[in-house]
Amino acid sequence: MLGHFGFECLPHQLVNRSIQQGFSFNILCVGETGIGKSTLIDTLFNTTLKDKKSSHFYSNVGLKIQTYELQESNVQLKLTVVKTVGYGDQINKEASYQPIVEYVDAQFEAYLQEELKIKRSFIDYHDSRIHVCLYFISPTGHSLKSLDLLTMKNIDNKVNIIPLIAKADAISKNDLQKFKCKIMSELVSNGIQIYQFPTDDETTAQVNASMNGQLPFAVVGSRDEVKVGKRTVRGRQYPWGVLQVENENHCDFVKLRDMLFCINMEDLKEQTHIQHYEHYRCCKLEKMGFTDVGPDNKLLSFQEIYEDKRQKFCDQRQREEEELKQKFMQRVKDKETAFKESEKELQEKFEHLKRVQQEEIMKLEEKRRQLEEEIIDFYKMKTVSETLQTPVCINIKKEKDRPFLCKTDIPDLCRSVFISRSYKRLISILWFFLFFLFVTFFI
Ligand code: GTP
């Protein structure tokens, strides 16, 4: 009767499915150039991931994104490491956090867009949302820099921040404890939320609570393997001894690794989804006008909101159409008036030109009339001169009968006028000479 149903195997099914699908984890490393980001990542994954050193002369902060496929036993891990480049190197560091915020938001946006698609493909979708931000603090032993506070303040509601004191071998044990307390008090006084290891699962509550009290972790990274007695360990060799990275008395590296991968990796991913992504999604949808409750605190369905928005959109479109029509009509009217005015101007110009042309015609007519009179005078004079003198050998015949002056006559006419004038002068001289002879004779 107390049969065996078999649903106790469900967790195994989940494990098998997860192993088949593989895991993904995205880490964001924020820290000054050369603070030990790449070395720590290599130490965490016990490998040497390809990376180049950054320059200190970038004018802006950038991000370097690298994805690696790692395998441990039969577990596949798609690891994405995003590191800051040129962080803390600018004179004006005010906008240093901006590229980080933009990148984190862009990953949320990509996920939201995938969620909103009609045909979603989450099985092969690469979720690039940042699961943890390792914030590297300089081992000054003093306090946090304003850049650290500003950046953490701007990203604390977007990512799970785990603060780390980098190159912790540069700071003595006593100073380290004081430095940790100082950092935590500064974070609290500035209202910066860092990731808290969860204490709601009783199997991990104790260790997580104790680790929460040891934040920020003081870490040391190394790619070197050093001989300590008969053992070969990962560490840093100094003239006075060896710092063993995995020795908990030397630094908090092991604590960080255990907290990150062995105990809280799933919680980090879950927090990213249910806290940070949810916050982004809410803000984004609210900005787009979506809400769960109406103005009278009545619950609204998606359908109702959609209908309401559609109605508002249609009204607005109609209003805009109406405005556009009005504007168009006004412009047509304006153009019409302008065209009428220019037509009137053209008409006036035309009338003026017509008047000028008529005046010109009249003047020409007048000139023609004068010329004809001159011709008549000329013929009269010619007749007189012919009667007085021997006919001049000019070949102008029957001109009197001709009604008008022809074009071909003009040279002859000119010659005739000239000759007629010469005759006149000659006759006047003759008369004068006769008169002179007469007077002389008389005297
Ligand atoms: P960029 O990518 O160029 O910004 O530098 P990074 O932050 O990745 O630093 P990287 O890991 O390249 O380390 C820079 C130097 O610091 C190297 O010479 C490392 O050996 C050294 N270094 C890294 N971690 C530690 C550490 O924990 N302690 C000490 N003393 N030196 C370290």
Ligand code: MG
């Ligand atoms: Mg590096």
